[in-house]
Amino acid sequence: MKVLSFDIGTSKIKAGLYTEEGEKVDESIRDSEIIFPGSGLAEQDPHLWLKNMEEMSIKFMDTDVKGLGITGQMIGLVPVDRNLEPLSNAIIWLDSRASREAEEILERIPLMDFLEITGGIPSGKDVVAKILWLKNNRREIFERTAYFLDVKDFLISRITGNVYTDISTASVRGLVDKNKREYSTEILDVIGITADRLPEIMDASEIAGTGRGKFSGLEVVNGSGDAFITPFGAGAVRDGSVHYYLGTSAWASTHTQDYLINEERGIGSVPSVIPGKWLFISESETAGKCLDWFMDNLSPGTDYDTIEKHAKESPPGSRGIIFLPWLYGERSPILDVYARGGFINLSLSHNFRDVYRSIFEGVAMNARWMISGLMDSGISIEVINAVGGGSKSDLWMQILSDVTGLRINRIEDPQNATLRGIALLSLLSLGRIGSHIETEKYVRVNRQFEPREDTREIYDALFENFRGSYEALKGIFESLNYGRGE
Incomplete structure (x- = not known):
């Protein structure tokens, strides 16, 4: 049995085929374009992530491949409609456009309260602030968005049709109550969304669904972001x-x-x-x-x-x-x-x-x-x-x-x-x-x-x-x- 792995990095997309003994059989790598449309802005085209994955997978697919795991960059924002179609480029972790929105959040939730809830301090690079930026600056996209997804969650949703995330990925977005390990209604109220517009949280090691299309029949692991997966590879x-x-x-x-x-x-x-x-x-x-x-x-x-x-x-x-x-x-x-x-x-x-x-x-x-x-x-x-x-x-x-x-x-x-x-x-x-x-x-x-x-x-x-x-x-x-x- 073998498993197919993808690491959706900022500048590179990597694919690897591994045996059940953890040995790498083959690998592939492609460059990934970063779009810098203005000062402090950093975006990527989510369609290209999926296109590259599908093309890279061709040489790996055989009857012995049973599982698919996806990890990669985090703290990204991919707004999608109910058909899981992106409504804009992904706003990636490097992007700091939402600094004023981070300040706005702290005007409504005291710093120490936000820290107590999430364990972090919001900045212009965090998803909680970027969602508010969409609301303030791209209202049409904000209103049409069915789900505000991160990178690997977007890809898994397109491959399986299921919208999930894991607790680690969800937590670094500034949206989760760290003690309850669920979305914070207090923070969601501040940015004007409800939990049904976010992916459901499930364990990283659970199966998120069965692959479709180019990945038909593969068991797709929910996984997590790169910083949380790397300890296992290290x-x-x-x-x-x-x-x-x-x-x-x-x-x-x-x-x-x-x-x-x-x-x-x-x-x-x-x-x-x-x-x-x-x-x-x-x-x-x-x-x-x-x-x-x-x-x-x-x-x-x-x-x-x-x-x-x-x-x-x-x-x-x-x-x-x-x-x-x-x-x-x-x-x-x-x-x-x-x-x-x-x-x-x-x-x-x-x-x-x-x-x-x-x-x-x-x-x-x-x-x-x-x-x-x-x-x-x-x-x-x-x-x-x-x-x-x-x-x-x-x-x-x-x-x-x-x-x-x-x-x-x-x-x-x-x-x-x-x-x-x-x-x-x-x-x-x-x-x-x-x-x-x-x-x-x-x-x-x-x-x-x-x-x-x-x-x-x-x-x-x-x-x-x-x-x-x-x-x-x-x-x-x-x-x-x-x-x-x-």
């Missing part, structure tokens, strides 16, 4: 086991028995895919994307291998350059939609090698700040399992180990950890794996990176200046960016 399922994902964005998370929150660092707990557990997660908006942006705009024609080769030629600390990786605002370790990126302390004595290395180090500094927020909340960390496309870089993993002072276990096939995670959850749903914890035995370590003592003093000093840079600039960020929607 071998970090047990309480206190931490994984760090380094892709377009980045996050660090661990499962806990109890609800935890670190308001200062923008870190919260979300109901886990594992019933009765919480996922304590710190999420950063742009990580690997910083390197992509630099290559596309400031060093066109340069590839990853060349960047890494030259970055190795600069010493630890990049000879004093600090790179700030907040190219599209930030969630954690700072909750600030106005924060922006930059290079600090450039001089005529610096060269392109120093600039290259500073990008790797800036992302790692942000990771240290994120991870320290987990530790400040009582999580004991000595080892981190690293996954995501960025973790393929030996240089980046060594810098991450040096900057954090922690051992880094790079997981095998790290760029496909999320794809592997949804495959393992699918096998669990179909009865081929006995428990969530049992999925860990299907994950192997590729290489370990140990922190080097001779870099500790350099990176400790750089980290203090990295944090201080934000404190010095946050007022300027707000002055420059308030009202621009970016």
Whole structure:
């Protein structure tokens, strides 16, 4: 028996075929276009997600494929009519158009009340604010919308005809009472919708329905969003086991028995895919994307291998350059939609090698700040399992180990950890794996990176200046960016 998995990323769509032993048989990948129609706006065409999935599945389909699992980006908004037809482009997680609506929500629900209900603080990037933005700015679409769906829920609804979500995906939209684990009528009243316009919540490991069309006959697993599925593909399922994902964005998370929150660092707990557990997660908006942006705009024609080769030629600390990786605002370790990126302390004595290395180090500094927020909340960390496309870089993993002072276990096939995670959850749903914890035995370590003592003093000093840079600039960020929607 085999299962077909899809990971609907922001810039890539991945497909993988896995055996019931959790081994990948084949894979496919396609680029996914992001539409930037204006300042602070980020959209994608949901029809293309489905079209790509159908075309990519052709080479995988045989009589031995029994299950289908879908995961991917979250905090998106796909308004659909009663025929499950999209009424507009999807407003994706990068989009920050709804900052004023987030403020409007907090004018009607006090901040501490909203935090107590949802466990989070609304920003212009959150679905709760984006639904209100539709109501305020695209009233016709708002009125015609039968369901406000997230990415994987839209795709599952089109494939099965059933409209479901899972508690983890629903919770990060700012619409769920975290204690009752159901939609909050108080919040829905504020944005002017009722629960019947949202997908029904069911367990992530349940079967959402049977596939139709190109996916006819497949058992379709309800699944969850990428951040909640990746722990399974990273071998970090047990309480206190931490994984760090380094892709377009980045996050660090661990499962806990109890609800935890670190308001200062923008870190919260979300109901886990594992019933009765919480996922304590710190999420950063742009990580690997910083390197992509630099290559596309400031060093066109340069590839990853060349960047890494030259970055190795600069010493630890990049000879004093600090790179700030907040190219599209930030969630954690700072909750600030106005924060922006930059290079600090450039001089005529610096060269392109120093600039290259500073990008790797800036992302790692942000990771240290994120991870320290987990530790400040009582999580004991000595080892981190690293996954995501960025973790393929030996240089980046060594810098991450040096900057954090922690051992880094790079997981095998790290760029496909999320794809592997949804495959393992699918096998669990179909009865081929006995428990969530049992999925860990299907994950192997590729290489370990140990922190080097001779870099500790350099990176400790750089980290203090990295944090201080934000404190010095946050007022300027707000002055420059308030009202621009970016």
